[in-house]
Amino acid sequence: MYDLIIIGGGPAGTAAAITASRGGAHVLLLERGRFPRHKVCGEFVSAESLELLGALLASPHVSLLRDAVRIPRSRVFLDGRVLQARIRPPSASIARLDLDAALWQSATSAGAETRQQQAVQSISGAGPFRVVTSDGEFEARAVINASGRWSNLNRASEAAAVKWLGVKAHFAEASPPDSVDLYFFDGGYCGVQPVDCSGNGSGRVNAAAMVRADVASTLAEVFSKHPALLVRSRHWQPLSDPVTTSPLMFRVPQPVRDGILLAGDAAGFVDPFVGDGISLALRSGALAAECLLGFFRKNVSLADAEANYQAAYQRRFVPIFGASSKIRRMLRLPRALRKPLLFILESTPAFTEYLVTRTR
Numbered sequence: 128m129y130d131l132i133i134i135g136g137g138p139a140g141t142a143a144a145i146t147a148s149r150g151g152a153h154v155l156l157l158e159r160g161r162f163p164r165h166k167v168c169g170e171f172v173s174a175e176s177l178e179l180l181g182a183l184l185a186s187p188h189v190s191l192l193r194d195a196v197r198i199p200r201s202r203v204f205l206d207g208r209v210l211q212a213r214i215r216p217p218s219a220s221i222a223r224l225d226l227d228a229a230l231w232q233s234a235t236s237a238g239a240e241t242r243q244q245q246a247v248q249s250i251s252g253a254g255p256f257r258v259v260t261s262d263g264e265f266e267a268r269a270v271i272n273a274s275g276r277w278s279n280l281n282r283a284s285e286a287a288a289v290k291w292l293g294v295k296a297h298f299a300e301a302s303p304p305d306s307v308d309l310y311f312f313d314g315g316y317c318g319v320q321p322v323d324c325s326g327n328g329s330g331r332v333n334a335a336a337m338v339r340a341d342v343a344s345t346l347a348e349v350f351s352k353h354p355a356l357l358v359r360s361r362h363w364q365p366l367s368d369p370v371t372t373s374p375l376m377f378r379v380p381q382p383v384r385d386g387i388l389l390a391g392d393a394a395g396f397v398d399p400f401v402g403d404g405i406s407l408a409l410r411s412g413a414l415a416a417e418c419l420l421g422f423f424r425k426n427v428s429l430a431d432a433e434a435n436y437q438a439a440y441q442r443r444f445v446p447i448f449g450a451s452s453k454i455r456r457m458l459r460l461p462r463a464l465r466k467p468l469l470f471i472l473e474s475t476p477a478f479t480e481y482l483v484t485r486t487r
């Protein structure tokens with residue numbers, strides 16, 4: 128009998144595993160895939176979570192954060208305009224290939240029992256819980272579901288009217304700018320930022336797009352949708368195979384379901400262009416584990432631990448979802464209505480910066 132079984136070894140699941148293990152809990156962390164591997168992501172790690180990330184990483188991995196490229200500004204390319212905003216404090220750019228593997232190893236170092244290639248098939252019970260995987264069955268006093276946006280455990284019954292997909296790859300670019308560049312077009316956007324700048328003029332950029340499936344399905348098609356991106360990408364050399372994911376669906380955030388705590392994308396998927404998904408995953412994973420530690424120490428009941436998590440999630444994270452979906456709606460306004468708004472944003476960078484802070 129474990130104290131806690133965590134499903135999913137992404138940022139949310141590993142943050143929960145490290146926090147609970149360091150708090151003295153007996154933890155089993157289950158991951159369907161293997162690390163290291165590329166994941167579809169813009170790889171923009173917002174500043175709000177950098178201190179937490181530094182604390183979660185085991186000492187051999189802290190250089191990942193220390194040496195990460197910093198991103199002090201953003202540029203939005205839309206309707207022929209360029210909106211610029213400073214990012215204060217700067218965010219970090221960390222390839223998921225490295226980030227997820229470092230967090231996974233840090234969970235093992237913290238004392239969690241970590242098992243890869245173990246897909247969870249079902250969860251039953253109301254405490255204790257029985258978790259059935261491709262390789263066996265396990266029992267725990269509590270469960271955190273951190274299995275991401277669209278796992279077999281989180282699928283929404285409703286079909287999305289419009290299908291969105293994500294696609295990303297790394298490319299070589301000479302001296303890339305130190306900005307996160309968001310290229311918007313009808314039916315999607317593509318984010319580009321440096322993930323490695325060796326200093327001798329060579330660099331590695333990550334290009335990650337969220338796009339309607341009827342608009343594009345490959346990065347080449349995505350690049351052709353935006354004139355400035357098409358020109359820029361002509362000089363790129365591929366450094367990784369593209370990875371894709373679908374569908375991308377936005378739902379009302381739900382941090383607790385059937386006695387199970389949900390963290391990261393499993394609880395709620397925030398618009399990728401605001402670059403806060405990794406931060407939310409780290410923070411909600413750590414928060415879920417902290418709330419459960421009281422239950423493992425017999426200070427509170429499981430129901431109380433869940434209620435505490437639900438209330439803290441509502442207070443800290445739900446406003447971020449509201450602010451980012453307002454910006455998404457604004458960006459999807461008809462071009463004629465968008466025009467005066469873009470004029471205001473272009474001429475008042477402080478207001479643009481304020482909008483960015485609302486998504487944090």
Ligand SMILES: Cc1cc2nc3c(=O)[nH]c(=O)nc-3n(C[C@H](O)[C@H](O)[C@H](O)COP(=O)(O)OP(=O)(O)OC[C@H]3O[C@@H](n4cnc5c(N)ncnc54)[C@H](O)[C@@H]3O)c2cc1C
Binds near residue numbers: 157406
């Ligand atoms: C196009 C795009 C661009 C993005 N850009 C950014 C960005 O720049 N910055 C940012 O912060 N966020 C970005 N995001 C969002 C970010 O990628 C996610 O918010 C983040 O990965 C969430 O972490 P997580 O741990 O909740 O889920 P995940 O990283 O998805 O991890 C979930 C894990 O659970 C495992 N799993 C699933 N089902 C099972 C099962 N049944 N049993 C066992 N294991 C299971 C999966 O294999 C996976 O490893 C982007 C997303 C997209 C789609």
